[in-house]
Amino acid sequence: IEARLARHDYICMVCPTTAETINEQDYLDQLTAMNAEGAIVINGRYAGVGIGYAPYEALVARGRRVVLVNAVAPPCPVPSVTVDVAVGAAAAVEHLASLVHERIGCLVGPRRYTTAREFATGWRTAMIARGLQAGDGLLSETLFTIEGGQAGTAKLLEADVTGIVAASDLMAIGAVR
Numbered sequence: 001i002e003a004r005l006a007r008h009d010y011i012c013m014v015c016p017t018t019a020e021t022i023n024e025q026d027y028l029d030q031l032t033a034m035n036a037e038g039a040i041v042i043n044g045r046y047a048g049v050g051i052g053y054a055p056y057e058a059l060v061a062r063g064r065r066v067v068l069v070n071a072v073a074p075p076c077p078v079p080s081v082t083v084d085v086a087v088g089a090a091a092a093v094e095h096l097a098s099l100v101h102e103r104i105g106c107l108v109g110p111r112r113y114t115t116a117r118e119f120a121t122g123w124r125t126a127m128i129a130r131g132l133q134a135g136d137g138l139l140s141e142t143l144f145t146i147e148g149g150q151a152g153t154a155k156l157l158e159a160d161v162t163g164i165v166a167a168s169d170l171m172a173i174g175a176v177r
Contacts, residue, residue, distance in 0.1 A: 028055055031064075038065030047071035047113050053078060071115045085115050085167070086122030092165035093126035101163035102132055105156035107175060108167045109144040116141070119167040142171070149174020 015027040024045050031039055039059065045051050046068060056066045056078045068080040089106070096104050106123040109116040120139060127134035137159045142152035149171030156164055166172040 025055055028059060032059065032062065036064065038067070040067050040069060042069040043071050043115075044068060046073075046076075047115060049112055049114055049117065071113065073114045085119045086125070089119045089122030089165055089167070090126035093123055093130065093132075096163035096165065097126075097130050097132065099163070103138065103159070103161045104132065104163045104165060105153075105159065105161035106139045106165050106167075107149055107152045107156070107171045108139060108141055109148070109171070111141060116167060123165055144168045144170060146170050146174040146177070150177050153177075 015022075015024075017024050017027065024041070028039065041056065044056075046053055046056070047070070053068075053076060056068060059066050060078055066078050068076065068078060068082075070082050072080040072082040093104055104123075104127065106120060108120045108123070111117050111120065123139070124134045127138075138156065138161060140152035140155045142148035144167065149166060149168075151174070152171065153164060153175040164175050166175055
């Protein structure tokens with residue numbers, strides 16, 4: 001590894017974005033201006049339903065290497081890796097159903113994100129396959145945060161759920177709270 005590092009200069013930037021900070025396109029423009037060889041984008045703007053992949057395709061067209069991680073909806077024109085969240089939600093339902101839970105609630109993020117839609121679909125499909133109720137009263141759309149999980153759980157507890165599947169680890173922590 002030391003020999004490789006001696007031959008190459010590596011720069012790594014972690015560029016978090018929120019509604020209150022610099023946006024993703026500004027970071028991508030900055031990386032291009034720095035002549036970065038590539039970018040790994042995790043849960044980028046492409047995670048929004050209907051956003052598309054144009055900014056990343058533009059980087060590839062300029063000779064940059066790009067990999068998108070998570071929340072990738074096919075067909076994706078650039079290299080990507082993602083988790084099948086629908087299968088994960090179904091596995092969580094199966095686990096809770098094996099413990100004899102019948103009213104299994106679902107904490108899901110805003111459905112403007114592909115992962116939230118896919119998670120809700122996986123939950124609903126598994127519930128129906130098990131012959132369990134999967135009505136909207138058992139689904140709580142909230143934020144992908146601890147606070148969101150906590151608030152969404154309150155709604156689900158009012159619906160008398162006995163088990164909950166959560167679309168993110170932060171939401172699950174909120175549910176436990």
